[in-house]
Amino acid sequence: xxxxxxxxADFCLIPMGVEASVGPYIAKCHxxxxxxxxxxxxxxxxTNIEGPWTEVCKxxxxxxxxxxxxxxxxxxxxxRIGTRTDRDAVPGTVNDGKLARVQQLLKEGEGVxxx
Amino acid sequence: xxxxxxxxADFCLIPMGVEASVGPYIAKCHxxxxxxxxxxxxxxxxTNIEGPWTEVCKxxxxxxxxxxxxxxxxxxxxxRIGTRTDRDAVPGTVNDGKLARVQQLLKEGEGVxxx
Amino acid sequence: xxxxxxxxADFCLIPMGVEASVGPYIAKCHxxxxxxxxxxxxxxxxTNIEGPWTEVCKxxxxxxxxxxxxxxxxxxxxxRIGTRTDRDAVPGTVNDGKLARVQQLLKEGEGVxxx
Amino acid sequence: xxxxxxxxADFCLIPMGVEASVGPYIAKCHxxxxxxxxxxxxxxxxTNIEGPWTEVCKxxxxxxxxxxxxxxxxxxxxxRIGTRTDRDAVPGTVNDGKLARVQQLLKEGEGVxxx
Numbered sequence: 030x031x032x033x034x035x036x037x038a039d040f041c042l043i044p045m046g047v048e049a050s051v052g053p054y055i056a057k058c059h060x061x062x063x064x065x066x067x068x069x070x071x072x073x074x075x076t077n078i079e080g081p082w083t084e085v086c087k088x089x090x091x092x093x094x095x096x097x098x099x100x101x102x103x104x105x106x107x108x109r110i111g112t113r114t115d116r117d118a119v120p121g122t123v124n125d126g127k128l129a130r131v132q133q134l135l136k137e138g139e140g141v142x143x144x
Numbered sequence: 145x146x147x148x149x150x151x152x153a154d155f156c157l158i159p160m161g162v163e164a165s166v167g168p169y170i171a172k173c174h175x176x177x178x179x180x181x182x183x184x185x186x187x188x189x190x191t192n193i194e195g196p197w198t199e200v201c202k203x204x205x206x207x208x209x210x211x212x213x214x215x216x217x218x219x220x221x222x223x224r225i226g227t228r229t230d231r232d233a234v235p236g237t238v239n240d241g242k243l244a245r246v247q248q249l250l251k252e253g254e255g256v257x258x259x
Numbered sequence: 260x261x262x263x264x265x266x267x268a269d270f271c272l273i274p275m276g277v278e279a280s281v282g283p284y285i286a287k288c289h290x291x292x293x294x295x296x297x298x299x300x301x302x303x304x305x306t307n308i309e310g311p312w313t314e315v316c317k318x319x320x321x322x323x324x325x326x327x328x329x330x331x332x333x334x335x336x337x338x339r340i341g342t343r344t345d346r347d348a349v350p351g352t353v354n355d356g357k358l359a360r361v362q363q364l365l366k367e368g369e370g371v372x373x374x
Numbered sequence: 375x376x377x378x379x380x381x382x383a384d385f386c387l388i389p390m391g392v393e394a395s396v397g398p399y400i401a402k403c404h405x406x407x408x409x410x411x412x413x414x415x416x417x418x419x420x421t422n423i424e425g426p427w428t429e430v431c432k433x434x435x436x437x438x439x440x441x442x443x444x445x446x447x448x449x450x451x452x453x454r455i456g457t458r459t460d461r462d463a464v465p466g467t468v469n470d471g472k473l474a475r476v477q478q479l480l481k482e483g484e485g486v487x488x489x
Contacts, residue, residue, distance in 0.1 A: 034438055039189035041154070041224055041335075046460070049230055049276030049333040052242070056249040070188070071246060073239025074154035074224055077188040082438075086431035093379055093427075093457050102460035103279040105271075107337045108453040109156055109189055109222055112438050115164055115391070115447035124188025127167070131186060134171040149323055156450075161345070164391030164448040197323075201316035208264055208312075208342050217345035218394040220386075222452045223338040227323050230276070230332035269386070269419035271454055279460055282472070286479035300418070301476060303469025304384035304454055307418040339386055339419050339452055345394055354418025357397070361416060364401040 033081035035118040037127070038110040040089055041075035044101035057099055058092040065091065068121040075107075077124040085110070148196035150233040152242070153225040155204055156190035159216035172214055173207040180206065183236040190222075192239040200225070263311035265348040267357070268340040270319055271305035274331035287329055288322040295321065298351040305337075307354040315340070378426035380463040382472070383455040385434055386420035389446035402444055403437040410436065413466040420452075422469040430455070 044054045055071075062069045062078065065088040069078040078085055093104050119126075159169045170186075177184045177193065180203040184193040193200055208219050234241075274284045285301075292299045292308065295318040299308040308315055323334050349356075389399045400416075407414045407423065410433040414423040423430055438449050464471075 034435060034442075037189065039156070039187075043273055043275065043335050045273065045275065045281070045458075046277075046279030049228060051275070052245040052249050055246045059246065059250055071243055072154075072187045073185070073192040073241075073243045074152065074226075075190070082435045083428075083431070086428070086435075089455075090379060090427045090431075097379075097457070097459045103456065103458040105273050105335075105454065105456040107222075107224055108455060109450065110434075110453060111189075111448065111450040112442070113164060113390075113448040114442045126188075128186055128188045130167040131170045131174065134167050135174055149320060149327075158388055158390065158450050160343075160388065160390065160396070161394030162391075166390070197320045198313075198316070201313070201320075204340075205264060205312045212264075212342070212344045218341065218343040220339065220341040220388050220450075223340060224335065225319075225338060226333065226335040227327070228275075228333040229327045267419065269417075271384070279458060282475040282479050285476045289476065289480055301473055302384075302417045303415070303422040303471075303473045304382065304456075305420070337452075337454055341419075343394065356418075358416055358418045360397040361400045361404065364397050365404055 033083050034112040035080070035120065035123070036082040036085045036110050036112055037079045037123040038085050038108060039075050039077050039124075040106055040108040042092055042096065042104060042106045044096050045103040045105060047101045054096045054099055054101060057095050061091050061095045062088055070124070079121065079123050082112070148198050149227040150195070150235070150238070151197040151200045151225050151227055152194045152238040153200050153223060154190050154192050154239075155221055155223040157204075157207055157211065157219060157221045159211055160218040160220060162216045169211045169214055169216060172210050176206050176210045177203055185239070194236065194238050197227070263313050264342040265310070265350070265353070266312040266315045266340050266342055267309045267353040268315050268338060269305050269307050269354075270336055270338040272319075272322055272326065272334060272336045274326050275333035275335060277331045284326045284329055284331060287325050291321050291325045292318055300354070309351065309353050312342070378428050379457040380425070380465070380468070381427040381430045381455050381457055382424045382468040383430050383453060384420050384422050384469075385451055385453040387434075387437055387441065387449060387451045389441055390448035390450060392446045399441045399444055399446060402440050406436050406440045407433055415469070424466065424468050427457070
């Protein structure tokens with residue numbers, strides 16, 4: 030029970046008690062995540078991130094700490110996090126791989142009903 | 145109270161009671177969303193989607209219906225959904241605009257602390 | 260495709276651009292939900308709610324509208340929403356039933372490994 | 375940056391690749407959480423949990439590990455997690471306190487518009 034599971038995750042951090050436009054806080058998170066060394070990609074409503082469970086959780090906590098330091102008195106974050114034991118994860122490729130698989134299926138028309 | 149708010153959203157649909165690899169179900173959702181006429185973009189752990197609140201919710205329900213028809217007896221979805229009244233939404237640009245704003249801030253170094 | 264699925268859901272609404280303590284906004288949501296006629300129960304980090312999919316989504320949008328009227332310029336909500344076709348839902352009992360089932364299993368020790 | 379933030383959280387764990395009815399897996403999580411020593415309360419669509427950030431994340435990973443051991447090849451979890459620096463947390467009381475505050479406001483009619 031001591032070893033970390035490999036986690037594919039996505040999170041959306043919401044600073045509270047500050048102005049409604051929170052771009053600067055999210056930009057700060059980007060810098061924090063770069064220092065984490067983990068693979069991450071921002072999108073329009075969150076950030077894909079993956080790595081050993083503990084490191085992913087630490088990176089997100091580091092974002093909270095940095096955003097508190099920027100002046101947000103409260104933060105609410107939504108995290109989606111997934112693990113699997115039926116295949117070996119190639120580090121840094123899991124979230125991209127899920128998207129690529131769907132795109133491949135769409136291209137092939139495989140597994141998708143024809144209407 | 146009768147008019148729809150404009151909603152920027154993101155959702156992650158999880159088929160339950162089926163095999164662990166769910167790419168074909170997500171590919172089917174892609175087809176359903178294309179028919180919705182709404183702006184959407186898939187990423188590694190969900191799908192950005194935006195439009196009038198009711199239409200966004202209807203599109204996600206249509207995904208549930210299609211995935212049930214594909215054989216999944218149960219589905220659990222996580223939706224992040226946001227609205228704002230301090231600025232007018234340009235339909236189809238809100239999620240992309242949020243990401244572009246963060247990227248601009250990172251480029252300018254504005255609002256991001258220097259360390 | 261025209262009939263509503265029965266949805267068991269849970270949501271957490273976060274007012275942005277206002278003070279950090281948001282109790283009054285959540286209390287307002289409680290009043291909005293009472294008017295919806297749907298079964299709901301608040302807990303420490305969200306609200307269980309269930310009913311026909313469209314009505315659940317409408318009730319949550321009504322909360323957004325009311326919280327905007329209270330002065331919040333931006334709102335971010337996280338919704339968990341589930342549907343199933345392998346059993347008939349008895350309206351108003353699904354979320355409570357899930358919890359009761361787990362409690363029953365714990366009581367019986369059934370399905371739970373002995374260590 | 376080394377000390378843990380106190381986190382109020384809520385999570386919903388979804389076993390994939392197994393049967394649609396997942397009560398036994400959630401019952402197992404209940405046992406895992408009892409061993410964590412953290413304050414937690416299950417509801418109809420998830421579990422309130424709170425404590426130092428790292429311990430909350432570890433407890434949820436321990437649930438993943440236990441559910442994988444029970445035979446689920448894949449797990450997807452949604453976590454809501456919040457921190458604040460504008461008040462000191464009394465350990466074990468934060469999630470309950472949020473609910474109590476809303477109930478108090480409803481009782482007093484304070485902060486809730488009269489219609």
